[in-house]
Amino acid sequence: MCPDGIGAVAEGLTLSLEAIVRAYQIDVLNGRKPELPDHGVPEHDVFRRVTPNDFGGFYRLVQSAADLARQALNAPTLAESASRWRELLGPEFPEPLPGNFSKRTEASTIASTGRFG
Numbered sequence: 546m547c548p549d550g551i552g553a554v555a556e557g558l559t560l561s562l563e564a565i566v567r568a569y570q571i572d573v574l575n576g577r578k579p580e581l582p583d584h585g586v587p588e589h590d591v592f593r594r595v596t597p598n599d600f601g602g603f604y605r606l607v608q609s610a611a612d613l614a615r616q617a618l619n620a621p622t623l624a625e626s627a628s629r630w631r632e633l634l635g636p637e638f639p640e641p642l643p644g645n646f647s648k649r650t651e652a653s654t655i656a657s658t659g660r661f662g
Contacts (some may be wrong), residue, residue, distance in 0.1 A: 546561045546564035546568065547561040547562055548561075548564070555614075555618050555630070558614055559611070559614040559615055559617075562607055562610050562614050563614075564613045565604075565607050565611070566604070566607060566608050566611050569600075569604055572600070573600070573601050573604045576597055576601070577597050578595055578596070578597045578599075578600035579592065579600075584619055610633060613633045614630075614633055615630075615635060616629045617629030617632075617659065623641065624642075625642075627639065627640070627641035627642075628641050
């Protein structure tokens with residue numbers, strides 16, 4: 546559900562989560578689960594063993610994740626954004642560092658010191 550033409554992973558993740566929320570809202574509101582055909586065997590429903598109740602629980606988790614991703618994407622500061630992403634993605638996501646960082650304008654270059662090949 547990730548759209549084409551995204552500018553960053555953060556944008557792609559946010560838009561994908563929001564697309565899932567939009568796509569399955571009616572199913573959840575009506576107490577049912579959607580059918581998800583297997584790409585390799587389209588007549589097989591990937592959600593066959595998932596109950597509507599379990600799907601509703603999954604949907605609510607995705608809804609919360611989408612809200613948190615949107616907060617992270619729209620955060621006014623880098624530190625706030627990093628904090629929200631860490632809340633969503635877990636402790637593997639780097640902690641926000643103190644201070645401000647300037648936006649990158651060009652690729653890094655490594656000085657030729659003989660250390661890197």
